Amino acid sequence: MLDARLVALVKDYGNPETKDYLRGLAYNMTSLRKYRYNIGLNILEANEELVNNLQENEMPLTQPVASTSSATTATYEFIQRGRKRTAQRNLNFDKERRRVQNKLNPCKQMKFIFSFKMVHWSEIIKYHVNPSIILILVTVSSQFFPHVGNPERPFKPQHLFGNLFSWTFISTLISWAVLWLHLPFDQIKGAPTSNGYQPVYRGNGLTYSLTTIGVLLLISAVNPQQCVEVYQNMGPILGTLNILALTLCIYLFAREKQDQNQNLYEHKKTSMIYKFFNGVELHPRLLGMDVKQLTSPRLGNMMWQLFNLIFFIAGWKLHGFNAGHFVTSILQVVSLCKSFSLEDYYFTMFEMVEDNAGFFLCWGCLVWLPSFYTFQSYFLVHHQPNISNEWAGILFLIGLLAIYFNYDMCMQKRQCRKAVESGNKEFTLWRNKPIYISAKYLTPDGIQKETQLLVAGWWGVARRMNYTFEFISTIMWSLPGVEFGIWCWLYFIFVLGILVHRTVYRDEVKCSRKYGRAWVEYCKRVPYRFIPTLF
Ligand SMILES: NC(=O)C1=CN([C@@H]2O[C@H](COP(=O)(O)OP(=O)(O)OC[C@H]3O[C@@H](n4cnc5c(N)ncnc54)[C@H](OP(=O)(O)O)[C@@H]3O)[C@@H](O)[C@H]2O)C=CC1
Numbered sequence: 001m002l003d004a005r006l007v008a009l010v011k012d013y014g015n016p017e018t019k020d021y022l023r024g025l026a027y028n029m030t031s032l033r034k035y036r037y038n039i040g041l042n043i044l045e046a047n048e049e050l051v052n053n054l055q056e057n058e059m060p061l062t063q064p065v066a067s068t069s070s071a072t073t074a075t076y077e078f079i080q081r082g083r084k085r086t087a088q089r090n091l092n093f094d095k096e097r098r099r100v101q102n103k104l105n106p107c108k109q110m111k112f113i114f115s116f117k118m119v120h121w122s123e124i125i126k127y128h129v130n131p132s133i134i135l136i137l138v139t140v141s142s143q144f145f146p147h148v149g150n151p152e153r154p155f156k157p158q159h160l161f162g163n164l165f166s167w168t169f170i171s172t173l174i175s176w177a178v179l180w181l182h183l184p185f186d187q188i189k190g191a192p193t194s195n196g197y198q199p200v201y202r203g204n205g206l207t208y209s210l211t212t213i214g215v216l217l218l219i220s221a222v223n224p225q226q227c228v229e230v231y232q233n234m235g236p237i238l239g240t241l242n243i244l245a246l247t248l249c250i251y252l253f254a255r256e257k258q259d260q261n262q263n264l265y266e267h268k269k270t271s272m273i274y275k276f277f278n279g280v281e282l283h284p285r286l287l288g289m290d291v292k293q294l295t296s297p298r299l300g301n302m303m304w305q306l307f308n309l310i311f312f313i314a315g316w317k318l319h320g321f322n323a324g325h326f327v328t329s330i331l332q333v334v335s336l337c338k339s340f341s342l343e344d345y346y347f348t349m350f351e352m353v354e355d356n357a358g359f360f361l362c363w364g365c366l367v368w369l370p371s372f373y374t375f376q377s378y379f380l381v382h383h384q385p386n387i388s389n390e391w392a393g394i395l396f397l398i399g400l401l402a403i404y405f406n407y408d409m410c411m412q413k414r415q416c417r418k419a420v421e422s423g424n425k426e427f428t429l430w431r432n433k434p435i436y437i438s439a440k441y442l443t444p445d446g447i448q449k450e451t452q453l454l455v456a457g458w459w460g461v462a463r464r465m466n467y468t469f470e471f472i473s474t475i476m477w478s479l480p481g482v483e484f485g486i487w488c489w490l491y492f493i494f495v496l497g498i499l500v501h502r503t504v505y506r507d508e509v510k511c512s513r514k515y516g517r518a519w520v521e522y523c524k525r526v527p528y529r530f531i532p533t534l535f
């Protein structure tokens with residue numbers, strides 16, 4: 001349907017208020033991938049009239065000069081793209097007319113039909129095939145990991161429904177996490193959405209993590225058999241988690257609160273399965289809690305941390321202390337403590353700011369983390385590694401160092417931005433004054449802000465040096481199981497995939513849209529992503 005208001009707005013471009021509004025809109029369209037589908041498609045439908053007006057030079061379009069804001073650049077690029085699209089469309093119409101009128105030869109006709117079908121098929125693959133395959137593959141495989149890792153526990157269909165132990169264990173864990181989200185700790189405000197909604201999170205991550213570890217150590221000191229029981233019941237535990245996670249995803253999908261205008265799901269041309277996979281609400285709340293905080297750091301990361309500790313204690317109880325197993329499990333426990341200590345940083349990540357609460361995030365954290373992410377430590381209980389204490393010590397130290405550097409890089413960004421905001425001139429980075437590029441950007445709710453892109457410290461070594469440290473720590477905790485083939489490398493391969501995808505297809509796209517020229521400048525000054533001089 002043609003959106004008359006948008007056309008009217010474009011015609012009124014001479015009015016400075018309208019100009020600002022349209023710039024904001026164009027920025028939102030380019031910065032918010034999902035929102036683009038809602039507003040963008042309206043604009044595209046009004047495209048014919050709208051872009052033609054622009055083409056007839058109602059608004060002379062000049063390339064923005066270097067000093068103009070990223071919003072102006074975004075508006076300019078948006079209009080340019082509109083023009084290109086119209087030109088492309090006219091070209092397609094012409095081609096089609098020629099095809100019919102001149103009776104093109106069959107070979108060319110085939111080519112045309114084929115390219116038309118390619119577009120169609122790519123959408124089918126994206127919206128139907130990919131999410132269905134991933135969904136089935138990961139749900140089924142998550143249920144098989146416990147039996148692959150522990151051949152003494154063959155798969156039984158009744159595991160799919162859990163057992164008394166698994167339901168008791170998981171409900172205790174959930175109640176514990178819910179309790180911590182209701183304790184009177186500080187509240188942290190997340191990034192506002194385009195309609196001004198600001199999610200609120202509970203800020204007691206590290207205390208929650210350390211207390212939970214403390215309680216587990218206490219329980220296992222009194223009765224270490226408890227950890228063995230958890231290990232032996234992993235099949236039913238994952239059955240229980242699968243039932244709960246799928247129920248939650250179906251509930252979130254079905255309730256879809258459009259009236260809160262928080263759901264930025266893509267246009268209706270996507271499929272039901274695609275929407276179910278990616279979720280429909282951005283910041284759903286349940287019983288006074290933010291669903292993403294509950295499922296992601298509070299349950300997902302907690303289970304990842306807890307199960308690692310439990311499997312290590314179970315292995316110790318069953319076979320005696322093993323240094324290799326210690327390295328694999330405890331490095332992950334430490335890495336997750338780091339994660340909990342940076343929980344407020346986590347609230348600025350894509351998962352929390354842009355991604356809806358759907359199968360990918362909620363099921364991923366509730367089932368994929370405790371099944372796949374913990375698999376190495378689980379596997380090593382039955383397959384005790386044979387590395388010497390000296391080698392284990394070396395791997396452990398390198399792993400700790402990598403985790404610390406990863407943490408340090410996050411802290412450098414955070415501290416530098418804080419220092420600039422508070423006007424602290426004393427702040428130094430690696431004993432020097434911090435060097436950074438000032439970058440202007442618009443928040444999704446249309447407010448212009450300025451921030452700093454560091455060119456010094458780790459951020460000046462490579463743009464994604466923290467991911468390099470993540471890879472190094474992952475390699476260190478995978479190496480003890482090297483003698484058992486690919487099994488202990490599955491996690492590393494997965495993380496390599498998601499971090500490379502995240503960098504190239506998400507973070508760089510986000511930053512170049514958000515910061516425009518400042519980001520291009522940063523990429524020029526720090527040209528490498530992961531390894532300086534190489535990649
Ligand atoms: N194990 C796993 O499965 C995964 C682990 N992780 C870990 O999670 C942690 C957080 O990851 P993530 O949020 O993806 O990445 P980062 O912590 O690297 O944050 C990236 C953001 O930092 C800002 N930024 C980019 N360049 C600069 C610069 N030069 N100076 C200052 N700020 C800059 C940008 O956002 P803005 O300017 O908006 O702040 C950018 O989007 C990492 O430690 C990572 O290792 C991440 C993904 C998966």
Ligand SMILES: CC(C)CCC[C@@H](C)[C@H]1CC[C@H]2C3=CC=C4C[C@@H](O)CC[C@]4(C)[C@H]3CC[C@]12C
Nearest residue numbers: 138301339351359360361363364365368369498
């Ligand atoms: C559906 C599945 C095939 C895929 C699910 C993937 C998700 C479980 C993971 C995708 C991104 C992951 C994370 C991002 C950043 C993190 C910060 C770090 O400090 C701790 C780990 C994590 C929360 C991590 C957790 C798993 C993902 C959400």
